[in-house]
Amino acid sequence: MMLYELAEIQMRFGSFTALDIDSLTLHENTACALLGPNGSGKTTLLHILAMLKRPTSGLFRFMGEAVVWREKRLLPLRRKVVLVDQHPIMFSTTVLNNVAYGLKIRGEARSAQKRIVMECLDRVGMSGFAARPAHRLSGGETQRVAIARALACSPRVLLLDEPTAGVDIENQVVVEKIINDLCSEKNMSILFSTHNPLQAERLSRRKVFLSAGRLAAPxxxxxxxxxxxxxxxxxxxxxxxxxxxxxxxxxxxxxxxxxxxxxxxxxxxxxxxxxxxxxxxxxxxxxxxxxxxxxxxxxxxxxxxxxxxxxxxxxxxxxxxxxxxxxxxxxxxxxxxxxxxxxxxxxxxxxxxxxxxxxx
Amino acid sequence: MDFLTQSLAEAFTMLVSLDPELYFIVWVSLRVSLMSTLIASAMGIPLGFLIAIRHFRGKRGVITLLNTLLALPTVVIGLFVYALLSRQGALGHLGLLYTPAAIVVGQVILILPWVAGFTVSAVSRIDERYRRTAMTLGAGPLQTAIAILREARFGILGSVIAAFGRVISEIGIAMMLGGNIKGFTRTMTTAMALEHNKGEFVLAVALGIVLLAVSLAMNILLQVIQGWYGEDR
Incomplete structure (x- = not known):
């Protein structure tokens, strides 16, 4: 099934065009890497795909449905996609409450919340950190908890903005393994941005190259x-x-x-x-x-x-x-x-x- | 010096002996100040939040106006509200003048800019990623707003405490709109001014001690909250 269909998508900030994509389609249940230099529009594209930013113009279809950029219509679609920021931020509470946030929002029962949270933390190797204050974690730990927080929402699409940027080698290996496992096990599509072509090669089947806000050749x-x-x-x-x-x-x-x-x-x-x-x-x-x-x-x-x-x-x-x-x-x-x-x-x-x- | 120590000693005796007149004045002050702080917070926090997160034409002007209103003299507010609530005033038919409610109206006007203004700065300091994170995790507009307010809670609570400190220690509004009626609208500050005029210092000193104790308690609370804030960031 077609996950995303973008046509003539433009994102402009004043006179500056940050993104100008003629046509882009992404299929379901695939891992896709988004490559390109700094300022090429990777993060802007991810924000649009997460439906957090409305493009200035163009047609945006998600799971076969043309997206209407009105909050009421957007919310159910947005709940199928989770974006993990390049530098994720934790709510000033415990790791457990952070991971449970999406579940609370969705009205999940308290008993189910705890079970899902522990499963997700276990998956990223952070189950021993559940009671810790989330904002005191290291960069790598924060990244792992942020992935667990996203997984708890059981999204159809997981978007990761440079998931291993600013993370030490040990955590980098862990994060890559999580992504790899998710691709093979879960019924989930993953799109991640990276500067590392080797990482893109290791983790993805498809690569999308961006240059100066436009799709570029590989x-x-x-x-x-x-x-x-x-x-x-x-x-x-x-x-x-x-x-x-x-x-x-x-x-x-x-x-x-x-x-x-x-x-x-x-x-x-x-x-x-x-x-x-x-x-x-x-x-x-x-x-x-x-x-x-x-x-x-x-x-x-x-x-x-x-x-x-x-x-x-x-x-x-x-x-x-x-x-x-x-x-x-x-x-x-x-x-x-x-x-x-x-x-x-x-x-x-x-x-x-x-x-x-x-x-x- | 003897006079001061004697007054202090008598004031402490008055406090320890639970003097009904003194404690009633303290009760009126606390009740009126808490009420005005609650009302101002209920209005000012949402107002400040909206100003902080919305982008609209004239936003800077609104923030400048709020900051200017922080310096609004209590007697000016007292004068304007008096004009409104007096018999010839637009709201004269309500019969609020010289009642605790009139003091509350004046004090709400006094601290509304405080609560709204400090809420604007507390919310504006919150990292944009909180909003984005809440939204991407499935939060709707209200849930996103609650998440942001939760992150700004210590800054907002600090502004509420500061506003309470402002109203409990003000005299102009309480005097002009309350009328300093014994057993009804007499607050700590108006009672102190009256006792001073009468040359009766014992009650004034006793009330001064209570007022200082309240201010100290407020400051300690503020420091504790700021401490949490510092640790939590």
Whole structure:
């Protein structure tokens, strides 16, 4: 069943357009990751999906029903969706009362309330905290209790805004496990935003990419502000290699398709017909079914990693032949068709006066 | 100095011997002040809450007006309410002048801006996420409002206590609208002023001690609440 159908949805704040989605559909009982840089509109979209914010314009359908943005009509629909904030806030009472809040609102019997609360707390590993004051919990504990509080409402849709942001590794692992378990066990659809492509890969079947408030191609994983690349000397390195005839304006973004990046061990002579070669250090390698996801730190002119992290996805066999391990310095190559120029928030189309073109 | 110590000693004797006149005055004061605080709270808390959460044209102006009304002199209120309640006044037919009810009307006008104004600031300080959290967990508008008020409860309660402290210690309204009638509208402050004028200091000092004790109790309560508030955040 179709869970959400969005058409021509816009969210404007004055003259600023925070969200502009032509069309988006999300199906039931799936886990979906929402990716995109800061300010791309992820939180705004989640607030709209949670029916907490009314979009400025557009058609919004939930479970096949066109949403009427009137409080009386909205309440029954909103009770099927729960949003867990990036930094959840606890009511100044006990953990038990916090988790029971949604149940009290729904008029659940007191005996059932306690049973459900303990089940939910147990699920997130916080059953020993029931009597504690909720506002004194640590960030990770708060996040777990917030998930338990959401689960107690038995929502059809669970929305999580960067559930592991600002959470230590131990709690991060716990939160990820909860999400993973929920996806497989419960009759629940989960949509979460994250900056971490690896996390998105681990936890979701579908990924939605947002860029400057609009749906973007999946290449957003390697999406960089041209200005940042210039400051780090990376753009210069790329132009010196002769792959771009003209570089995009500093305010624009350049995206590199992770699947079109080739990795060569240092000193490997054959770069084929690829026109870009960048030195980079291997930071991390993860198995992803039959492929390997390699996280690299691009080196600047001095040969040191400059903090620009690039993700490359290659076949396991291909990586095995390179004999590379984390810590190695490698050469990256990609064709010009692996790159896409995205313009800033304010311009929907490339400026006519300065078209972008590449030559080999 | 002897005069003061002698007056204090006699005042304590009066308090310990449960002097009926003294305690009746204390009772009138507490009854009138509690009534006006209750009415002002019932009106001021919802008013302040609405001003804080609603976005409307002229909101800043309303808040500025409330803040200005905090400094409203009691004699000015006394004068205006007198004009309303006197026989020639618009509400003269109610026959409220020189009754405890008239004092309550004046005192409600005095502290309504206090309760509303401090409720506005207490609710405005509450994190926006509380509203969002209540709503996403299924709360309707009223339940969301209750959740926000619950989070702002210590700030609001503090404003109510401060308002009570304001009315119990005021004299202008009680004098002008109550008329200081013995056994009827005589409050602690009006009795103290009268006894002072008569040169009878013992009752005045005894009432002063009670008034200070009430103020002290109010302050201790306020501190305790603020302590809870600090710990709870």
């Amino acid at each position: 290449d957003t994983a390697n999406r960089f502000l041209v200005k940042a690349l210039k400051e780090k000397g990376i753009m210069e390195l790329m132009t010196n290699m002769g792959n771009f005839s003209r570089i995009a304006p500093v305010g624009s973004f350049i995206s590199i398709d992770p699947e079109k990046i080739r990795i060569y061990a240092k000193g490997h002579g054959n770069q084929g017909c690829h026109t870009s070669r960048l030195p980079a250090k291997v930071l991390q390698m993860n198995a992803d079914t039959d492929r390997i996801r390699v996280v690299l730190d691009v080196c600047d002119g001095t040969g040191d990693g400059c903090g620009i992290q690039l993700t490359a996805i290659a076949g396991a066999e291909e990586i095995r032949h390179t004999h590379i391990i984390p810590g190695d310095t490698v050469q990256l190559a990609f064709d010009t068709d692996a790159t896409v120029i995205n313009y800033g928030k304010d311009s929907r189309k490339p400026p006519v006066k300065e078209p972008i073109s590449y030559e080999k």
